[in-house]
Amino acid sequence: MHLYERLGIDCLQYLRGMFALAILDTVEGILFVARDRMGIKPLYYYYNNGLFVAASEIKALLRHPAVPRSLNHASLDSYLTLRYVPGPDCLLHGVKKFPAANYMYYKNGNIQFKRYWTPPVAESSEMSDGEALDRFGELFNEATRIRMISERPVGLFLSGGLDSTAIAASVRRNFDKPMKTFSVGFGWKGDELSAAAATARKLGFEHHEVLCRPQDTALLPEIAWHLDEPLGDAIVLPMYLLARAASQEVTVVQSGEGADEMLGGYFMHKVVRWADLYSRFVPGLLHKGGVMALAGAMPAKFLNLLFDYPGDLGESGKLRLLELLSSFKNAGPKEHYTKVIALFTRADKLRLLRPDTLKLLEDESLPVEKARLKRLSLSELLALQFDHWLPDDILCKLDKLTMAHSLEGRVPFMDHVLVEFLLSLPPRQKLTLFSNKVILRRWLKANAHPEMASKKKIPFYIPLEQYLSQEPLKSLIGDYLSEERIGRAGIFNPNEVARLRRLSAGHGVLASKQLFSLLMFEMWREKFLGA
Known part of the structure; x- marks a missing residue:
């Protein structure tokens, strides 16, 4: 004031x-x-x-x-x-x-x-790699130190990956006192609960684990209420459980949201970069006669090997991949970015939505402008995420699901001074053809965590396909997405929803994600529209 x-x-x-x-x-x-x-x-x-x-x-x-x-x-x-x-x-x-x-x-x-502020996208190469590493360390330590200021206990979300490990290491350097850390997992061999526990032991922190189980899906209606708008990502369930557990011990937590966005940590960043190179250097004849033909003939189970995601691509996922490949030669980075993150395509929505609902939708068939096909620098690509991905999805999830338990989530990687510095770095410090989060890996290597420097990113995989066939999620689907209920609402085509329900049973991760997003929407609609 x-x-x-x-x-x-x-x-x-x-x-x-x-x-x-x-x-x-x-x-x-x-x-x-x-x-x-x-x-x-x-x-x-x-x-x-x-x-x-x-x-x-x-x-x-x-x-x-x-x-x-x-x-x-x-x-x-x-x-x-x-x-x-x-x-x-x-x-x-x-x-x-x-x-x-x-x-x-x-x-x-x-x-x-x-x-009053716009993310800067002018990449600079004036700093040497050593100078950039030193400056990153200064700003990162400052960002975590500022977010320790609190009159109440502060803890850390610790996943076992690069981002949360870096926060924990930074906090340990600045504060020589016991800290409480919190992790969530699913009890399957690929999750990182053991890695998180090992990091906590190394740093001398008091560690707490939470298991997300099929029966916890009973909390989804409650989660839909706290979210205010539907978020069709199953990660909302383990995040809610993690925040609930942390709130029993601390009032504030530091979390690693934003690191992937600033340092090119997502698989989608690689895909968009590869697509840009592909569109510029692969001849059209080789694209049509070679790459597309080979991908179309390859069984879906072999295509799974191209991705680092534990779930099954399935035939629906294969079709989506072919659609993405087909657009590589006539679209730019912005279009690639949108296609990679899209859940339902335009064709999907034409089948899913009732004709009277379709009439109310805005027409998406806009002409492609030359400006949309221009090449983007890596910083320009990362800056696209500030439009809505970060505020309306990534950061929104953290705030809603922590505040549901009166827990304050703080995000040092979203410190604007640190963000401005990271966006100014040349691509080699962030994302290369063979590595991501380059400067963060170098910082961890220089700060007593060399084992993390070459650690492969492990996706935070929720076994949604398994949950869909078990109670109580099976009954929630049957209730909220029943033919009668969908027909009464008059928005979706009951036959298409029924087809998705059948398809999600062992036919790949895409159909499961689509079905879950519809469930979260219907839960929201009944709570907020009173229908």
Whole structure:
């Protein structure tokens, strides 16, 4: 408040971390509202005919009688594509997500938005590799140290992977006191519970483990309520269990969200980079007559070997891969990025949605512009994630599922000073053809964790296909996605939903993910639309 009194809107330049704030300035006669640069803390609003209503939860907005409870079909279209709803819209008509890195004035019934921070994408090679490593260490240690400031106990989410191990190592260097760490797993041989426990022992931390079991899927309706909007990613279940367990011991946790996004840690980053190289250097005849023919003839079980994901690609996944390959020669990085993360394609949605619902959707058949086909630098590609992937999916999940248990989740990799530095680094410090998170691996190697430097990324695999055939998830599917219930809602084609239910039984991970996303939507719809 005192900073705002002194500097007005310029106070935002001096804030570091996560926030969503509203200040009623009775001197100037304005309402000043702002959200942090990354969109870590959620903020929603409704504006109509001079009425402005804002809250950190959609549930709170709905307590106002003026806020309608009607479905935004354009956002439903986006949800089916992405498994989350990208801002600024929501699944409710008229409700908006307050954009990250923006502030707003409300005066005399009018609102005006302005962006105060943009992720920089100018890559520099002025620093030597050694200088870059030293600077990274300074900023990373500072980011974790700042996020230890608390009057209540602070703990760490520790997965056993690079990101959380780096946070734990940094905290250990700065704070010579016992810490509590928390991990979640599934009891299968590929999860990283043992690696997390070993890291905790090495650092002298008190470690706690949580097992996610098939019976825990009974919590999904409760999770749907806390999320405010559906998130069709099964990771919400183990994250909810992890946050619940941590809240019994600490009030604040540091977590590794954002590291993959800033350092090219996802498989999709590799695919987009490979697609860019492929589109530029592989001749069209070889593409059609060689690569496509070979991929089409190869059984799905052999294609599984190309991916580091434990689940089965299945025939539906193979078809999606062929579709992606077919677009490599006539699309640019932005299109590749969208296709890689898409859950339901346009063809899928034409089968899934009722004709009257389809009429309400926005037309996606936009002409391809030359600007969309241009090459992107790695930093430009990573910066795409600030539009909605980070604030509306990755960071939203963490905030909603921790705050459901009154636990505060803090994300040092999303410190904006560190983010600006990482985006400025040349690609060789982040993602190469054969490695990712390069500078983070080098930092771990130099800080007593050499075994992590060459550690392969292990996907956080939820055995969703198994859960779907077991109780209580089997009954939840049968209840929420029954032919009668789907028919009564009038949004989806009951026959197509029934086909997905049959397909998800042992026919690959894609159909299982699609079915789970529909379940989360139907749970949300009944809770928030009252239908």
